[in-house]
Structure formats: C-alpha cells, structure tokens
Amino acid sequence: MSGGQVWPQLGNSGYEVVDQQLAVRFNQRLTAYTATTTLTARATSTLSRFDLDLLGPKVTDVRVNGVRTAWKTTVDGELVITPARPVRNRFVVRVDVLNDLPDAVEGGRPPFGLLRHDGWVQTINQPAGARRILAVSDHPAQKAPATISITAPTALNSIANGKLLRTLKGTTYTTRVFREQRKLATELLQIGVGPFTVLHRKGPHALDLRYAVPTAQLADIEPQLKSFDTSVRFLERRLGRFPGTEAGSFVTPLGGELETQGLTLMTASAMTKDGFEQNGTDAVVLHEVAHEWFGNSVSPKRWSDLWLNEGHASFYEDVYAEGRYGAEQEAVMRDAYEKLGDKLLANGPIAAPDPKTFTGDRADYRPYTDAAYAGGALTLYALQQKVGASTFNAIERAWVHRYDNSVASTADFIRTASDVAGTDLGPFLRSWLYAEHLPPMPGHPDWKPLTS
Numbered sequence: 001m002s003g004g005q006v007w008p009q010l011g012n013s014g015y016e017v018v019d020q021q022l023a024v025r026f027n028q029r030l031t032a033y034t035a036t037t038t039l040t041a042r043a044t045s046t047l048s049r050f051d052l053d054l055l056g057p058k059v060t061d062v063r064v065n066g067v068r069t070a071w072k073t074t075v076d077g078e079l080v081i082t083p084a085r086p087v088r089n090r091f092v093v094r095v096d097v098l099n100d101l102p103d104a105v106e107g108g109r110p111p112f113g114l115l116r117h118d119g120w121v122q123t124i125n126q127p128a129g130a131r132r133i134l135a136v137s138d139h140p141a142q143k144a145p146a147t148i149s150i151t152a153p154t155a156l157n158s159i160a161n162g163k164l165l166r167t168l169k170g171t172t173y174t175t176r177v178f179r180e181q182r183k184l185a186t187e188l189l190q191i192g193v194g195p196f197t198v199l200h201r202k203g204p205h206a207l208d209l210r211y212a213v214p215t216a217q218l219a220d221i222e223p224q225l226k227s228f229d230t231s232v233r234f235l236e237r238r239l240g241r242f243p244g245t246e247a248g249s250f251v252t253p254l255g256g257e258l259e260t261q262g263l264t265l266m267t268a269s270a271m272t273k274d275g276f277e278q279n280g281t282d283a284v285v286l287h288e289v290a291h292e293w294f295g296n297s298v299s300p301k302r303w304s305d306l307w308l309n310e311g312h313a314s315f316y317e318d319v320y321a322e323g324r325y326g327a328e329q330e331a332v333m334r335d336a337y338e339k340l341g342d343k344l345l346a347n348g349p350i351a352a353p354d355p356k357t358f359t360g361d362r363a364d365y366r367p368y369t370d371a372a373y374a375g376g377a378l379t380l381y382a383l384q385q386k387v388g389a390s391t392f393n394a395i396e397r398a399w400v401h402r403y404d405n406s407v408a409s410t411a412d413f414i415r416t417a418s419d420v421a422g423t424d425l426g427p428f429l430r431s432w433l434y435a436e437h438l439p440p441m442p443g444h445p446d447w448k449p450l451t452s
C-alpha cells in the first residue's frame with residue numbers, strides 16, 4: 001500500500017505483511033548491532049520484484065523462501081528485491097543488516113530509529129524511523145503481529161512491545177524474546193536496553209501493567225506509575241475495554257513521550273514527583289494511553305489521516321484536564337479556535353496536510369502539525385456540539401470497536417459517524433477536515449476565528 005502523498009517512500013505494494021520477526025543483536029558497548037527481519041507476507045499478485053523500506057543500515061544477506069536473492073538499495077530508502085523465482089501467495093523474506101549506533105545526543109544523527117545515549121538504547125520511530133533500524137514495510141497500513149528478539153549485554157536489561165516469551169541468559173549476552181499478538185505498526189516499535197528494573201502490576205479486569213524503570217530512580221518514579229492505571233480506567237469509562245494485552249511504560253533518561261504500543265516511552269525526569277507536578281505529566285500519560293485506542297489499535301490508513309490519532313488523543317487529554325485541573329474544555333477549544341484559527345491550517349487542511357510545506361528538518365516530521373492536534377480536537381468538539389454528547393460518545397465507541405486491531409481512514413470515520421448518528425455527517429465533517437478556513441463552531445456563534 002502506498003504511503004500516499006505525505007510519505008510516498010513508506011509502505012509497499014503487491015503484498016500484505018502477515019507476521020514480522022525482528023531480531024536485534026547489540027555489541028557490548030551498544031555502539032553497533034546486527035539485525036534480522038523475517039517477514040511472512042501474502043502476495044496480492046505474482047511478484048517478480050518487490051520492495052521493503054530501509055534507510056542507512058548495510059545489507060549483508062537477503063533470502064526469499066530460503067533462497068539467496070538479488071537486491072539493491074536506493075537513496076530514498078527502498079530495498080528492491082528480485083527473487084530468483086517470482087513469488088505468489090505466501091512467501092517469507094529474510095533480510096540481514098548491520099549498522100553503527102553513534103551517540104544520539106552528540107549530534108549529526110537523525111532523531112529517529114534506535115537512539116543510544118549513556119548506556120541506554122530506546123526507540124523513537126514515528127513516523128519513518130523503523131526503516132533506519134532494519135528492513136521493514138514501514139507504514140501503519142501494513143501492520144502485523146510481531147516477535148521481537150533482543151540480544152544485549154547480560155549486565156543490562158532489555159524490553160520490547162508484547163509479552164516476554166523467554167530469556168536465554170549467557171555470561172556475556174542475554175537474549176529476550178517478546179511477542180506482540182496484536183498487529184504492531186513499525187512506527188510503534190519499542191526496543192529498549194539499559195540499567196532498568198521491570199515492575200508488574202494489575203490494572204482493571206486484571207490487565208497486565210508493565211513498567212521498565214531506571215533502577216537508580218525506582219523509588220522516585222514508582223508512585224507516579226499509577227497514572228497509567230488511572231488513565232486506562234478513565235478512558236475505559238468512555239470508550240470500552242482497553243484494546244491490548246498490556247499497558248505500561250518504558251521510562252528512560254533520554255525519553256521523549258511516545259505511544260509505543262503497550263509500552264509508552266516516557267522521560268525519567270518528568271516521572272519523578274517534582275517533574276510530574278511541574279509538567280502536568282498525568283495529562284501527558286492520559287494522552288499517550290489514549291493512543292492505545294486511537295493510532296495503535298485503530299491505525300491510520302494514510303499518514304494524512306493522522307488527525308484521527310492526535311485529534312482524539314488531544315480531545316481526551318482536554319476532557320481529562322477539565323476533571324483534573326478545572327480548565328474547561330470549552331475554554332480550551334475557544335482559545336484554540338480564536339487565537340490559532342486559520343494559523344492551524346498553515347500546512348494544509350486538517351485531513352489533507354501538504355507535504356511541500358514541510359521544509360528542511362521539518363520534512364522528517366510530516367504530517368505532525370497543530371492541524372492534526374488542535375485542529376483534530378476542534379473537529380471532534382464541533383462534532384460533539386452538532387450531534388450532542390451522547391451520540392458523540394456512541395460514535396466514538398463504535399469507531400474503536402469497528403476498527404479494533406485494524407486500519408481506518410478519514411472516510412471510514414465519516415461513514416461511522418453518519419451510521420451511528422443516523423444522518424449524513426459527510427458535508428459537515430468535510431467542511432472541517434478539508435477547509436482552508438475554519439468553519440463556524442456549532443453552538444457558539446459568538447466564537448470568531450483568527451483569519452489568515
């Protein structure tokens with residue numbers, strides 16, 4: 001499936017990924033690694049050639065159905081594979097790579113992929129970093145269940161999305177194998193190594209909660225971890241059951257809040273008692289946990305559908321903050337509408353970001369903009385104003401239920417909303433999602449958007 005116009009390089013056509021096995025082996029100093037990708041895929045037609053996404057690592061071997069095969073890489077991140085014999089139906093492609101892992105903070109390194117600093121490794125892929133680690137089909141529309149194997153120095157711990165299946169402990173290296181049974185988009189992959197301790201707790205209906213926390217800061221951080229349990233319960237009241245087999249967090253010194261599936265990346269300094277209070281970290285945790293429904297379980301079909309992730313996570317963050325901090329959602333929405341207004345649309349309409357407007361370093365962050373976050377939240381608020389709170393809530397529940405563990409588009413959201421409301425909401429929602437100027441806010445004729 002094509003990445004669409006926002007990221008034409010990402011994702012691949014001609015096949016569907018059925019299962020992904022990702023194995024990463026680090027050296028003792030974590031300065032280099034080798035990695036093996038084994039994808040089981042289903043060809044949608046007979047393929048004499050197909051692509052994976054890979055940008056940077058050196059390829060050492062490519063095999064299709066066990067047979068060594070011809071390949072080449074391109075500068076824009078395609079690994080072009082020409083199997084000895086055309087593939088049809090189900091096939092297995094295996095790619096071995098090796099790569100250096102320079103310090104992530106010392107500069108000159110893109111802030112995506114595996115990031116090493118000070119004896120830790122963490123992963124920030126969103127949106128296009130997985131291809132910088134190993135060969136993948138790097139698009140959420142091609143997500144599939146994953147087995148993730150990490151071999152790291154025995155003196156350190158390691159963690160990934162999914163449940164720990166087994167540990168093979170050696171004197172110098174230890175391998176841990178994790179399995180995520182639900183589909184995992186490569187942008188949500190987490191591979192972590194460091195001096196941390198893993199805590200296990202039980203959430204609502206005995207949901208597994210798992211926290212990987214710096215061992216040196218365990219006592220400082222542990223009390224704040226219950227915000228994950230609180231967030232799950234808060235969101236389950238509105239959306240129904242948590243859409244995964246576990247929730248929790250990988251807390252690291254470098255951090256960078258990111259909704260890596262079932263294992264949200266969080267910054268250690270923001271999770272200490274002082275950091276937590278100063279940063280309002282509980283609302284950030286709520287936002288990231290909301291992504292387990294919006295983005296992780298229901299993944300965007302195209303990157304231009306990003307507002308479905310960030311608009312929803314921002315919307316529920318505002319709802320939560322209203323209960324917690326008294327900042328009324330209505331006031332927050334009015335502020336965004338009147339102070340940001342059409343400035344929100346500087347990179348294009350909410351559901352149609354224009355890649356040409358993402359210049360320089362920002363190109364790697366497309367389509368992450370205020371339009372996706374605040375614009376998406378405003379659209380949802382407008383919908384709630386139009387159909388009423390109870391119908392809006394029914395739409396939300398239908399959405400996360402209908403597309404659970406799946407992929408969906410803006411058109412799918414419009415269809416779901418219209419089905420549930422029993423009226424065609426297409427013209428109304430499109431007037432927000434594809435507008436060049438913010439439309440009037442239902443129920444608030446006195447609100448005046450800043451115009452461009």
Ligand SMILES: [Zn+2]
Nearest residue numbers: 287291310313
């Ligand atoms: Zn977010």
